[in-house]
Amino acid sequence: MEWGVLPTYIDDPKLQADRRRNMINVRSERILEDKKSYWYRLCKQRCLIPVSGTFEHRAVKGWKKKVPYFIGAEGRELFYLPDLY
Structure with a gap:
């Protein structure tokens, strides 16, 4: 590795x-x-992006398309994701 x-x-x-x-x-x-x-x-070149949530997609056996799941911070309207530009 x-x-x-x-x-x-x-x-x-x-x-x-x-x-x-x-x-x-x-x-x-x-x-x-x-x-x-x-x-x-x-x-x-770094920044913070304010978001209310993000989506993760999960493959479900027997389904052709992945299912999106919304992920957010409990008790918060916004949180920040780090990013590079």
Whole structure:
């Protein structure tokens, strides 16, 4: 099993794996200011989205379509979901 930053700007899976392995030894000063880096987005391009709830879809045996279930916070009209832009 592997873990690491997945560079979303590279489409080829083999190149993604190579780049991910190389990002382990990157200097922090450079990676935080590199606008192509996932870490840059974590630090500079984050936001909160106010929602009343979200839907999860569950497959039901014998049904062709998945069934949507609404999930909300009990006792709250709104809550926030983190996001990157």
